[in-house]
Amino acid sequence: MIALSHFLAMGGYAAYVWPAYAVFFAVLVTDNVAPRLRRRRILRELRERLARQSARARRPPSKP
Amino acid sequence: MSKWIPLWLHKLGSPPTFYRFARTVRPWAMGLALLFGVIGLYGGLVLAPPDYQQGDAYRIIFIHVPSAWMSMFVYAMMGVSGFVALVWRIKLAEVVAMESAPIGAAFTFITLVTGSLWGKPMWGTWWTWDARLTSELVLLFLYLGVIGLYHAFEDRRQGARAASFLAIIGIINVPIVHYSVDWWNTLHQGTTVNLFGHSKMPWEMLWPLLAMTLATKFYYAASLCRRAGTDILALEGGKDWVREIAQAEAGR
Numbered sequence: 001m002i003a004l005s006h007f008l009a010m011g012g013y014a015a016y017v018w019p020a021y022a023v024f025f026a027v028l029v030t031d032n033v034a035p036r037l038r039r040r041r042i043l044r045e046l047r048e049r050l051a052r053q054s055a056r057a058r059r060p061p062s063k064p
Numbered sequence: 065m066s067k068w069i070p071l072w073l074h075k076l077g078s079p080p081t082f083y084r085f086a087r088t089v090r091p092w093a094m095g096l097a098l099l100f101g102v103i104g105l106y107g108g109l110v111l112a113p114p115d116y117q118q119g120d121a122y123r124i125i126f127i128h129v130p131s132a133w134m135s136m137f138v139y140a141m142m143g144v145s146g147f148v149a150l151v152w153r154i155k156l157a158e159v160v161a162m163e164s165a166p167i168g169a170a171f172t173f174i175t176l177v178t179g180s181l182w183g184k185p186m187w188g189t190w191w192t193w194d195a196r197l198t199s200e201l202v203l204l205f206l207y208l209g210v211i212g213l214y215h216a217f218e219d220r221r222q223g224a225r226a227a228s229f230l231a232i233i234g235i236i237n238v239p240i241v242h243y244s245v246d247w248w249n250t251l252h253q254g255t256t257v258n259l260f261g262h263s264k265m266p267w268e269m270l271w272p273l274l275a276m277t278l279a280t281k282f283y284y285a286a287s288l289c290r291r292a293g294t295d296i297l298a299l300e301g302g303k304d305w306v307r308e309i310a311q312a313e314a315g316r
Contacts, residue, residue, distance in 0.1 A: 007110070011120035016185050020178040024127045031170045031287055039294040046301050046310040 090289035097282035104275030138168030146228030158224035163291035169207035195244040196252035
């Protein structure tokens with residue numbers, strides 16, 4: 001317990017060391033999540049486009 | 065050997081092959097990044113002794129320096145693939161150049177913020193217009209310029225070529241960042257780690273730093289695989305192989 005609080009205190013520099021590490025991980029996690037969301041959106045939009053195309057192909061030609 | 069390597073490269077240049085290659089490589093690269101990251105952070109935060117002058121504040125080095133190296137390394141990768149994209153008009157080189165930019169910008173941002181957090185207790189200031197800090201800030205603006213120019217065009221390939229041109233011009237800033245501590249009198253400290261000579265750092269501090277360097281390299285490989293693969297899906301949306309992937313992942 002004492003060892004842990006000693007570790008977390010970082011010799012009095014905890015206010016600088018831990019935010020630095022927090023920024024490092026927050027930025028890299030964001031860099032990881034952003035392309036995942038983009039990929040999901042791209043594939044969803046593609047499926048919607050394909051669904052519209054096949055619906056149009058099934059419909060009889062409309063009369064003017 | 066000399067025959068099948070060009071053939072393999074040629075095949076890798078085709079989007080579906082590259083997509084499958086990236087999907088296979090990505091988990092391995094990410095696994096190695098996490099492995100080296102855990103080892104490096106344990107070594108840096110727990111095992112390495114405190115610095116005799118800076119106490120425990122110096123432990124920011126284990127993310128600051130690898131990120132700073134990556135900010136330059138990724139820029140060089142972006143510049144080289146941008147050059148290949150402009151000269152040989154290879155679609156995949158455009159993808160690699162443009163998808164490297166956000167990763168490089170992320171590492172540059174980390175470098176500036178962690179440097180600032182390190183500067184406050186050691187120098188007494190968050191920021192100073194010193195040659196190293198200013199040139200690193202210019203590097204961030206170059207990355208943002210490349211990203212912005214790429215998205216400013218209606219036609220993505222046209223945007224990629226314009227942004228590649230900017231990336232190539234901006235390469236001039238990479239040696240400026242690197243040598244700034246030698247060329248000018250800076251508040252920022254000089255080179256500590258020398259790959260080809262004597263490093264002014266004890267081994268207990270050096271090995272976690274090298275482990276973190278490897279971790280960030282593998283991280284870049286993994287992130288680039290994911291980003292490039294996603295970008296290829298967007299570019300090749302009309303092709304059958306992308307449609308099959310879209311339908312296969314419909315349930316998810």
